[in-house]
Amino acid sequence: MKNLLPALLLLIAGIASAQQKFNPVLKKQLDSVMVLDQKYRDTLTWLMTPGKIDSIPQLRSMSASKAMSHYWALQSHIDSVNVVFVEKIFKSCGYPGKTLVGEPANEAAWYVIQHSPKIEQYLPMMKKAAESRELPFRLYAMMLDRQLMNQGKEQIYGTQATSAALKNGKKIGRYIWPIRDPANVNQRRKEAGFDQTVEQNAKRLGVDYKVIKIEDVK
Incomplete structure (x- = not known):
């Protein structure tokens, strides 16, 4: 390994600069x-x-x-x-x-x-690729959510789960990281290309979905 x-690195040597054909x-x-x-x-x-x-x-x-x-x-x-x-x-x-x-x-x-x-x-590069349909937009959405979670901010699409302790030190197992405007998250998910609701995605991740506020995890 x-x-x-x-x-x-040897394999990539033959790639032409700025090549944009298959x-x-x-x-x-x-x-x-x-x-x-x-x-x-x-x-x-x-x-x-x-x-x-x-x-x-x-x-x-x-x-x-x-x-x-x-x-x-x-x-x-x-x-x-x-x-x-x-x-x-x-x-x-x-x-x-x-x-x-x-x-x-x-x-x-x-x-x-x-x-x-x-x-x-590289998030701006991913955004540009998604907006030009070179990359599925839902993948950019997932990366954006992860970056927002890493920064301690609310995610947008509800793709990220965590087991971080809550503000009072209480641990509740894994949960979906706080979402901005959770009432409309499923509409945003649909527009981004996800085929599951936030509740269905949480289940896929082995999480019982519940709304957690950002002030509870800071």
Whole structure:
């Protein structure tokens, strides 16, 4: 895995600057990036589900916390390599959207940044790609929500959940981060391209939806 970055950087060498026609080589590269982005995330999600670790034979000799640390270390290394790779693409081509790489490869760079500490830096690029239909708008909406949550502000589309303690120190498990104008969130979600309501999305995330105010989490 330590040789992954040089290999990826060699692959991108043939991408022409400002190229905006379909690039099958770059599409294949981003397909691979998407696979790598998810390589250990399913395992990590499984490990966070109570009682599931016992169903993974290769982990029975490890504690849940040790297994989590092990797989996060592996995924974090991949994530850091992926960030370097997509930043090279950004500098050469801008956002690699639908015109350049087709679908769903146009989502790969979004996933990499969504799983990185560089959301704030690249959020304007994601917005531009979404507004020009090079990237599904709902993905930009998700990234915007994550950035707002990271800043301690109300999210707009209700896509982000957290287990942060409330202001009084009380923990209530995972909940949907506070939403601006929650009464109209489902209309905003529909307009952004989501096919689930905030309540349905919360259920998908394993959360019982309830309205939480921003002043309760600050």
